[in-house]
Amino acid sequence: xxxxxxxxxxxxxxxxxxxxxxxxxxxxxxxxxxxxxxxxxxxxxxxxxxxxxxxxxxx
Numbered sequence: 098x099x100x101x102x103x104x105x106x107x108x109x110x111x112x113x114x115x116x117x118x119x120x121x122x123x124x125x126x127x128x129x130x131x132x133x134x135x136x137x138x139x140x141x142x143x144x145x146x147x148x149x150x151x152x153x154x155x156x
Contacts, residue, residue: 120127
C-alpha cells in the first residue's frame with residue numbers, strides 16, 4: 098500500500114468511529130429521523146401509485 102491508501106484508510110476508520118459515536122449519542126433523534134424518512138418514502142410511493150393508476154385508467 099502507498100501512503101495515500103493508508104491515510105485514506107485511517108481517515109475512513111476515524112470518520113466511521115465518529116459517526117457511530119454521534120448516532121449512539123443522538124439515538125432518539127436518529128430514530129425520529131429514520132421514522133420521518135420512512136414516512137416520506139411511503140408518501141412518495143403512494144403518489145407514484147396514484148400517477149400510475151391515472152395513466153393506466155387513461156389507456
